[in-house]
Amino acid sequence: MENFEFTKASTVQDxxxxxxxxxxxxxxxxxxxxGTTLIDLMKLNVERPTTVIDxxxxxxxxxxxxxxxxxxxxxxxxxxxxxxxxxxxKNYAVLSEALxxxxxxxxxxxxxxxxxxxxxxxCYYFRDTAYACNKRDPGSGCSAIDGYNRIHAxxxxxxxxxxxxxxDMAVAMTALEAIVHxxxxxxxxxxxxxxxxxxxxxTPDRENVLRPGEIxxxxxxxxxxxxxxxxxxxxxDRQSYEFALASAAVVIRLQGRKIQRVRIALGGVGTRPWRxxxxxxxxxxxEASEANFRNAAQAAMRSAKPRQxxxxxxxLARRTLLRALTTATTA
Amino acid sequence: xxKDFSPLVEDLREDPIKAxxxxxxxxxxxxxxxxxxxxxxxxxxxxxxxxxxxxxxRSAPVTQDSAHPVDxxxxxxxxxxxAGTVPVALKVNGQTYNLNLEPRVTLLDALRERIHLFGTKKxxxxxxxxxxxxxxxxxxxxxxxxxxxxxxxxxxxTIEGLAQGDQLSSVQAAFLEHDxxxxxxxxxxxxxxxxxxxKEPCGPNDxxxxxxxxxxxxxxxxxxxxxxxxxxxxxxx
Numbered sequence: 001m002e003n004f005e006f007t008k009a010s011t012v013q014d015x016x017x018x019x020x021x022x023x024x025x026x027x028x029x030x031x032x033x034x035g036t037t038l039i040d041l042m043k044l045n046v047e048r049p050t051t052v053i054d055x056x057x058x059x060x061x062x063x064x065x066x067x068x069x070x071x072x073x074x075x076x077x078x079x080x081x082x083x084x085x086x087x088x089x090k091n092y093a094v095l096s097e098a099l100x101x102x103x104x105x106x107x108x109x110x111x112x113x114x115x116x117x118x119x120x121x122x123c124y125y126f127r128d129t130a131y132a133c134n135k136r137d138p139g140s141g142c143s144a145i146d147g148y149n150r151i152h153a154x155x156x157x158x159x160x161x162x163x164x165x166x167x168d169m170a171v172a173m174t175a176l177e178a179i180v181h182x183x184x185x186x187x188x189x190x191x192x193x194x195x196x197x198x199x200x201x202x203t204p205d206r207e208n209v210l211r212p213g214e215i216x217x218x219x220x221x222x223x224x225x226x227x228x229x230x231x232x233x234x235x236x237d238r239q240s241y242e243f244a245l246a247s248a249a250v251v252i253r254l255q256g257r258k259i260q261r262v263r264i265a266l267g268g269v270g271t272r273p274w275r276x277x278x279x280x281x282x283x284x285x286x287e288a289s290e291a292n293f294r295n296a297a298q299a300a301m302r303s304a305k306p307r308q309x310x311x312x313x314x315x316l317a318r319r320t321l322l323r324a325l326t327t328a329t330t331a
Numbered sequence: 332x333x334k335d336f337s338p339l340v341e342d343l344r345e346d347p348i349k350a351x352x353x354x355x356x357x358x359x360x361x362x363x364x365x366x367x368x369x370x371x372x373x374x375x376x377x378x379x380x381x382x383x384x385x386x387x388x389r390s391a392p393v394t395q396d397s398a399h400p401v402d403x404x405x406x407x408x409x410x411x412x413x414a415g416t417v418p419v420a421l422k423v424n425g426q427t428y429n430l431n432l433e434p435r436v437t438l439l440d441a442l443r444e445r446i447h448l449f450g451t452k453k454x455x456x457x458x459x460x461x462x463x464x465x466x467x468x469x470x471x472x473x474x475x476x477x478x479x480x481x482x483x484x485x486x487x488x489t490i491e492g493l494a495q496g497d498q499l500s501s502v503q504a505a506f507l508e509h510d511x512x513x514x515x516x517x518x519x520x521x522x523x524x525x526x527x528x529x530k531e532p533c534g535p536n537d538x539x540x541x542x543x544x545x546x547x548x549x550x551x552x553x554x555x556x557x558x559x560x561x562x563x564x565x566x567x568x
Contacts, residue, residue, distance in 0.1 A: 006417065006434035006480055039476045040457050052434065054481050084532055104546025107458055109470045240545035
C-alpha cells in the first residue's frame with residue numbers, strides 16, 4: 001500500500017473543507033469511515049488515495065424519527081447498530097434482515113451506512129490489477145465478459161462492465177424507497193436511492209451521481225402504512241459470511257388477499273441494487289397467489305442477459321423472489 | 332551464531348511499512364530477553380538459513396546476491412523516501428503505547444510489529460477470516476481493515492488482555508475444556524469474537540452461535556468444539 005496524508009474531520013464542514021484544500025493541491029482524496037472496503041482495496045492497489053480523511057468523528061451516528069413518521073439514519077451509523085435498532089426491527093424488518101445477512105459481526109461493527117451504500121463490487125477482475133477492467137482503469141477492457149463470470153450481473157450490464165453491486169443493505173433500502181442526503185460544495189441535496197446508482201453503460205467507472213467533494217450525511221426512509229410487511233431473502237454459496245448470488249427485498253401491503261402496494265428490489269443479479277418495476281406492476285391490484293408471484297418473478301427477470309457462467313442466476317433469482325413473496329405474505 | 336544472523340531475521344520480520352521508533356515499555360524490553368517460543372523459532376529459522384545456503388550453492392548455480400542473503404538489503408526499501416510518520420498513542424489492554432507510525436499501518440500491524448503483541452494473528456489480511464479480531468471500545472472488529480492512526484483514545488483489547496494474571500477468562504477456559512482448536516492459529520480471533528458475543532444479541536441455539544461466529548474461519552474445522560465452548564461460556568456468563 002502506498003502511503004498517504006492523513007487528516008481527521010470532526011464536522012461535515014471540516015470534512016468538506018479538507019476535501020476542497022486537498023483536491024486543489026491535486027490530491028486524490030478518499031474519506032475513510034469503517035474502512036472495510038477502502039482499506040481492503042488500498043491493500044490491493046485498486047484504491048490509491050494520496051489523502052485520506054477520517055470521518056469517524058462526524059456527529060452522524062444517530063437513528064431517529066423524521067417529522068412524517070419515517071426514519072432518519074446518520075451516515076456514520078454502524079451496520080450492527082442499525083440492524084438492532086428497535087425502530088428498524090419493528091417497522092423496517094427487511095432492512096434489519098438484509099444488514100444481518102451481510103458480512104460478519106466484526107465487519108458490521110465497523111461498516112457504516114454511508115460506506116455500505118458506496119461499497120465497491122466484488123468482481124475479481126476489478127480487485128486484481130493484473131487484469132483489464134473498465135471500472136478500475138477506463139478503456140482497458142472488461143475481463144469478465146469473456147472470462148469467468150459466475151458471480152456477475154444478468155441485469156443492467158453493458159458491453160463494458162457486468163459487475164454486480166454487492167450491498168444487501170442497499171437492496172433493502174431500494175425497496176423501502178430510501179432518500180440519500182448529501183452535502184457538498186454547492187450545499188445540500190437529496191437523491192432517491194433508486195436514482196443514486198448509475199448503470200455502467202460506457203462509463204462503468206462512474207458508479208453513482210455523487211459530485212466531487214460531496215459526502216453522504218443521512219439516509220431517510222419514508223413511513224410505511226400500517227399492516228405493511230417486509231422481508232429479505234438471500235441466497236449464496238454458503239450459509240453465512242458470503243455475498244449474494246441472488247437476493248430479494250419485498251415490502252408489501254395486502255387488503256385481504258389483494259396486493260395494495262408492493263416494492264421489490266433484487267440483489268446479486270444487477271449492476272446496481274435492482275428495483276423491479278416489472279414485478280411490482282405484475283402484482284399490484286392482484287391477488288397474493290403463487291401463480292401471480294410466479295408471473296412477477298418471470299417479469300422481474302424478463303430482460304436478463306446470461307453470460308457463459310451466470311445463467312443459473314436467472315432461475316435462482318426467480319425462485320428467491322417467489323420464496324420472499326410467499327414468506328412476506330404468509331401470516 | 333544466532334546473533335550473527337539476527338539482522339536478517341529482523342529484516343524479514345519487519346513490516347515493509349517501517350517507521351522510526353519502537354515501543355518503549357520496559358516490559359517489552361524485558362520480555363525480549365527471555366527465550367520465548369517466538370524467539371526460539373526465530374533462532375531455529377536463522378540457523379536453517381545458514382544451513383541451507385551451502386546446499387543451494389552446491390546444487391545449482393546461484394547469483395552473487397542469492398548466495399549471500401545475509402548481506403541482501405532489507406526488504407524495506409521505501410523507508411527513506413516515504414512520507415513522514417505521525418505520533419499515535421494507542422491504549423492496548425490498559426497500557427498506553429506512544430508510537431510514530433505511517434498512516435498506512437493497520438491496527439493489526441501496529442499491534443504485532445510495533446507493540447509486539449503477537450497473540451493477534453494475521454490470516455487473510457482482507458477481513459475474510461477473522462484471525463485478527465480484537466475489541467475496540469468493547470466491540471469486536473477486524474484489526475486488519477482499520478488504520479492504527481484512527482484509534483487514538485480508543486480502548487483496545489487483544490487476546491493478551493483477557494486473562495487476569497494466571498486466571499483465564501471464562502471463554503478461554505471453555506475453549507481449553509472443550510478443545511476448541513487444533514492448530515490454534517484462529518483461536519485468538521475465535522476467543523475475541525466469542526467474548527464479544529457474550530454481550531451481543533444472539534439467539535440461544537447452536538445455529539445462532541454458528542451464525543454469530545461466522546466471521547471467524549477455522550481451517551482445521553474445530554467448529555463443533557468451538558460451538559460447545561461458546562455455549563458453555565454463555566451459560567456461565
